[in-house]
Amino acid sequence: MRKPILLLAVLMLAVLGAMAAKAWLLELPPVRAHNAAGQFDAERAAGRLAFVLGDQRPHPADTAADDLVRGKIVMLLQSMGLQPAVRDQLVCNELYKQRGVSCARVRNIIAVMGPPTGKAVLLNAHYDSTPVGPGAGDDGIGVATLLEVGNILGKKPLKRPVILLFNEGEELGLIGARSFLTDPLSRNVDSLVNLEARGVRGPANMFETSVPNGPAIATFSRTAAHPVANSLGTDVYRLLPNYTDVNSFSARGWLTLNIAPIGNETRYHSAGDDLAALDHRTLQHMGDQTLALAERLNGGPPPQATSNRIFMDVSGRGLIVLPMIVGMVLLVGLIVAFAALAWRRGRIGRGLAIAFGTIVGSAALAWLALAAIGVVRQGMFWRAEPLWTHVVVYASTILVAVALLATVGSKADRTQLRAAFWLVFLLLGGAIGLVAPGGIIFFLFPPLIVLAGIIAKRWWPLAERIASWVAILFLYLTWGAMLALLEELLNTGPMWLFAPLGALMILPMLIEAAPLVRAAGTRAAALVAGALVLAGCAAAVVAPAYSADRQQRFVIEQVADIAAKKAWWSVTNDGAALPAAYSRVGHWKMGKLPYSDRQRWLTPTALNTAGLAMPTVDAKRTSLLIDMHLHANGAASLALIAPREAKIRAAGVDNFIRPMDRSAKDQRYSISCSGRGCDGAVLHIFTGSVAPITFTLVGTYRALPPSAKHLLTARPADARPQYAPDQTIVISRFKL
Numbered sequence: 059m060r061k062p063i064l065l066l067a068v069l070m071l072a073v074l075g076a077m078a079a080k081a082w083l084l085e086l087p088p089v090r091a092h093n094a095a096g097q098f099d100a101e102r103a104a105g106r107l108a109f110v111l112g113d114q115r116p117h118p119a120d121t122a123a124d125d126l127v128r129g130k131i132v133m134l135l136q137s138m139g140l141q142p143a144v145r146d147q148l149v150c151n152e153l154y155k156q157r158g159v160s161c162a163r164v165r166n167i168i169a170v171m172g173p174p175t176g177k178a179v180l181l182n183a184h185y186d187s188t189p190v191g192p193g194a195g196d197d198g199i200g201v202a203t204l205l206e207v208g209n210i211l212g213k214k215p216l217k218r219p220v221i222l223l224f225n226e227g228e229e230l231g232l233i234g235a236r237s238f239l240t241d242p243l244s245r246n247v248d249s250l251v252n253l254e255a256r257g258v259r260g261p262a263n264m265f266e267t268s269v270p271n272g273p274a275i276a277t278f279s280r281t282a283a284h285p286v287a288n289s290l291g292t293d294v295y296r297l298l299p300n301y302t303d304v305n306s307f308s309a310r311g312w313l314t315l316n317i318a319p320i321g322n323e324t325r326y327h328s329a330g331d332d333l334a335a336l337d338h339r340t341l342q343h344m345g346d347q348t349l350a351l352a353e354r355l356n357g358g359p360p361p362q363a364t365s366n367r368i369f370m371d372v373s374g375r376g377l378i379v380l381p382m383i384v385g386m387v388l389l390v391g392l393i394v395a396f397a398a399l400a401w402r403r404g405r406i407g408r409g410l411a412i413a414f415g416t417i418v419g420s421a422a423l424a425w426l427a428l429a430a431i432g433v434v435r436q437g438m439f440w441r442a443e444p445l446w447t448h449v450v451v452y453a454s455t456i457l458v459a460v461a462l463l464a465t466v467g468s469k470a471d472r473t474q475l476r477a478a479f480w481l482v483f484l485l486l487g488g489a490i491g492l493v494a495p496g497g498i499i500f501f502l503f504p505p506l507i508v509l510a511g512i513i514a515k516r517w518w519p520l521a522e523r524i525a526s527w528v529a530i531l532f533l534y535l536t537w538g539a540m541l542a543l544l545e546e547l548l549n550t551g552p553m554w555l556f557a558p559l560g561a562l563m564i565l566p567m568l569i570e571a572a573p574l575v576r577a578a579g580t581r582a583a584a585l586v587a588g589a590l591v592l593a594g595c596a597a598a599v600v601a602p603a604y605s606a607d608r609q610q611r612f613v614i615e616q617v618a619d620i621a622a623k624k625a626w627w628s629v630t631n632d633g634a635a636l637p638a639a640y641s642r643v644g645h646w647k648m649g650k651l652p653y654s655d656r657q658r659w660l661t662p663t664a665l666n667t668a669g670l671a672m673p674t675v676d677a678k679r680t681s682l683l684i685d686m687h688l689h690a691n692g693a694a695s696l697a698l699i700a701p702r703e704a705k706i707r708a709a710g711v712d713n714f715i716r717p718m719d720r721s722a723k724d725q726r727y728s729i730s731c732s733g734r735g736c737d738g739a740v741l742h743i744f745t746g747s748v749a750p751i752t753f754t755l756v757g758t759y760r761a762l763p764p765s766a767k768h769l770l771t772a773r774p775a776d777a778r779p780q781y782a783p784d785q786t787i788v789i790s791r792f793k794l
Contacts, residue, residue, distance in 0.1 A: 062577035067586045069574065070456055073567050074590060076534065077452040077560055078445060083373045083539040084261055084286070084321075086339040096214070098206055098345035100338045106134055107194065107202035107333065110185075114192035114332055116783070117185075118694075119227040119234075120163045120733025124186055128165060131185060131201065131224055135169050138209050140222075142169040148735050149227070150710035151236035152719055154301040158728035159709040159716045160231030163735025166238055167224040169208060172216030172356070178246045179355045180221045180312070181207065181348065182235070182303055183253040184228030189694070189760055189783045191331040195319070197228070199336060200253030203345045207352055216356050221247065228303055230732050235306035236714070249313040249355045251348055254302050258330075259337035260321025260546065261286040261374060262344035265295050266304055268314035275369055275379055276361040278315055281350045284343065285377045288370040288540055289496025297494070313360040315351060317344060320546050324441060324608040328780040335607075368499040373535045378499070385498050389491065392505050393484045399512070400477040405470040409478020412462045412470075416565050417486075417558045419462070420455035424557035427454055427591060431598050437634025439598065442605035442776075444549060449594035451557045452564065457587035459561065459568045464580040467572060475569045476526060480505040483562060500537050504529035523570070530566050538563060550632075603634070604776035610634065612777035614769050616762060617651055618667055619789045625666070626651070627769065629659040630782070639772035652789055653699050653756050666763070672788060673757035679794045682745050690737040693757035693788075698741075700727035700753055705746035711739060752793045759786040 093099045110130045117123035135142040150161040183200025187193030208222045225234025264287035267274040319340045325331045366382040400406045440447035487501025511525020604610040615628040644661030671691035678685045708717045709729045
C-alpha cells in the first residue's frame with residue numbers, strides 16, 4: 059500500500075507543479091541582440107521612450123508636463139524626416155458604459171507617411187499618462203512602438219498612406235480619439251492597429267477586433283509570428299466595463315486590431331509604471347507585431363471576409379482559426395458522439411457526478427480555504443506572491459477530485475469516467491458559447507483527439523489512452539495558457555474562480571490515474587491531497603502580502619464638503635487594516651463619500667480650506683438647456699455630479715455635445731473637465747425635464763495640505779497611490 063500512496067503523492071505534486079508553472083507558456087524570447095535592416099529594434103525604441111519621458115514625472119493631458127512630452131515626440135518625428143502636425147481642440151466625449159461625459163483641451167500629434175491619397179492605415183497610441191505615474195507601459199510602450207515603426211516605414215516605399223496618431227486625453231475618456239474623428243484625415247482610414255497596456259511585462263495580447271472579426275483575424279493570422287490571442291478573450295472583453303480608444307473609433311467600421319500587455323497590473327496607473335519596470339521583451343513583441351501588421355495592411359485593402367471566426371493560439375506558437383459555424387456544428391456533433399459513448403459504456407451517472415462535483419466542490423472548497431486565510435490576512439494577501447494562493451486553489455481542486463474518484467468513482471472504470479468527463483467538458487463549452495460564442499474554440503480539439511483515439515482503438519489497443527494524454531497536453535498548451543493570462547487579468551480576485559477553471563485540466567489527469575487513486579485508498583488519497591491544501595494555506599499565510607515590485611494600493615485624500623461643513627481624511631486601499639500610527643489621526647471606519655460609491659477608510663477631520671481658491675460655476679438655465687461657465691481657480695479637474703433621477707440627455711462644449719450612455723443604468727450622472735483649458739470653459743447640459751437638479755461640484759487639487767505629513771510618513775513602505783494620486787478634494791452644491 060505504501061508504494062501506491064507514494065506514487066499518488068508524486069502524481070499530485072506533478073499536477074500541482076504543472077498548474078503552478080503554466081505561466082512559462084507565456085514566456086517571451088530574449089530581445090534580439092542584432093536586428094537586420096527593417097526589423098523592429100526594441101533597444102532603440104526604449105531609448106527614444108527614455109528621452110520622451112525625461113525625468114519620468116506624471117504627464118496628464120493638458121498639463122505643462124505633457125507639453126514637454128509632446129514637444130519631444132514632435133522633435134523625434136521631425137528628425138525622421140516626417141512633418142508632424144498638432145491639432146489643438148477643446149473636446150468632450152461620452153464615457154462608455156457610464157452615465158458620463160468628459161471634457162479637456164487636447165493636442166493630437168499626427169504624422170502621415172506614404173502617398174497623399176488613398177485609403178489609409180491608422181496606427182494609434184496615446185501619450186498622456188494618469189496623474190499618478192510616468193506611464194512607461196500605459197502608454198509609453200505604444201508611443202515607443204509607433205516611433206520605431208514610423209522610423210522603419212518612413213524609409214520604405216508605401217502603397218497607401220500610413221497615419222501615426224499620438225493622441226492626448228485617452229486617460230480622461232478617450233477624448234483624443236474623439237477629436238481625431240473630426241479630422242479630415244479620419245475619413246480616409248479603413249484599418250486600425252491600436253496599442254494599449256495594462257501592465258509592464260508579458261506578451262502583447264491581441265484582445266479586441268472589429269465585428270464581424272473575419273477580416274481582422276484573416277490579417278492577424280497571416281501576419282503575427284508569435285500570436286497571443288483567442289476569441290474567448292475578445293468576447294469576454296466586450297462584456298467588461300473596460301474601454302480603449304477603439305470604442306470611439308468603432309462607429310467607423312474600420313478593420314481593427316487592439317493589442318496590449320497585461321503582465322503585473324500592480325504597477326499599472328501608479329508610480330511603478332516606470333522605465334525600469336518595462337520589459338524590453340514585451341516591447342519587442344508588440345513592436346514586431348505592429349510592424350508586421352502595418353506592412354501587411356499597407357500592401358493592399360483589407361480582406362473582405364464577413365463572417366465571424368473563432369480562434370486561439372497554441373502557447374504563442376501559432377493560431378488556430380475556424381469559421382464560427384464550423385465550430386458550432388463540430389461542438390454539437392461531439393456532444394452527440396460523447397453522449398452516446400458515455401451511455402453505451404455505462405455508469406454515466408457516476409461519471410457526471412464526479413465531473414460536476416469536482417467543478418462545484420472545488421470552487422466551494424477554494425472559497426472556504428481563502429476565507430479562512432482572510433481571517434488572518436486582510437486585504438489582497440496574495441498581491442506580492444500570487445503563486446501560493448494559486449497553489450491553495452488548485453490543491454483544493456485536487457482534493458475534491460481524488461475524494462470523488464475514490465468514493466463515487468470506485469465502481470466505474472477509467473473508460474467510463476473518461477467518456478463522462480469529456481461529455482461534461484463539451485456541455486460546459488456549449489454553455490460558455492451561449493454567453494461568449496468565441497469560447498467554444500477551446501472545447502473542440504481535446505475531445506476530438508480523444509474521439510480519434512477511441513476510433514483507432516479498434517486497430518491499436520493503446521490508442522485511446524495515448525490520445526487521452528495527447529488531449530490533456532493540448533488542453534494544457536491552450537486552456538492552460540489562457541488560464542495563466544486570466545490569472546494576470548483577474549489578479550484582484552475572486553481567486554476561487556480559478557478552481558473550477560483549473561478543474562477542466564486537473565480532473566482528466568486524475569481520471570487517467572484513477573486506478574492509482576483507488577489503490578492508495580480513500581483515506582490516504584484525501585490525507586495527501588489535504589496536506590497539499592494545508593501546505594499551500596501555510597505558505598499563503600506567511601508570504602508577504604506586498605513587496606517593492608508589487609505594492610499595495612494606498613491613496614490618501616483630504617475631502618472637504620463645504621455645504622455640509624464636514625471634512626474627512628480618506629484612504630483607499632485593498633481593505634487591509636491601516637497602520638497603527640494612523641490611529642493618532644482619528645477613529646477610522648469603512649464608508650463612502652458624497653460623490654462616490656467606493657468603500658474606503660474614513661475619519662473626520664477639521665474643515666480647513668485655507669490656501670484653496672474654491673472652484674465655482676456661473677450657471678444659467680433656459681428650459682431644457684443649462685449653460686455652465688467654469689472657474690477652476692487652480693483645481694486640476696472639475697466634476698459635476700447629478701443624482702440618478704436627473705434626466706440628463708447630453709452634455710459638452712460647442713461642437714462636441716455628447717450623449718449619455720443609455721445602457722448604463724442606476725448610476726449618477728457625471729460631467730467632468732480636466733486640465734488648464736477648463737478654466738473659463740462653458741459646458742452645455744441638455745436635460746429631459748424642467749424639474750430642478752441639485753448638482754454636486756467636485757474640485758480636485760493634486761496635492762495634500764501640510765497636515766497630511768503624519769499620514770504620508772506612516773504609509774507602509776510597500777504601498778503607493780494607484781489609479782488616483784494623493785489629493786485634496788472640495789465639494790459644494792447648487793440647484794438649478
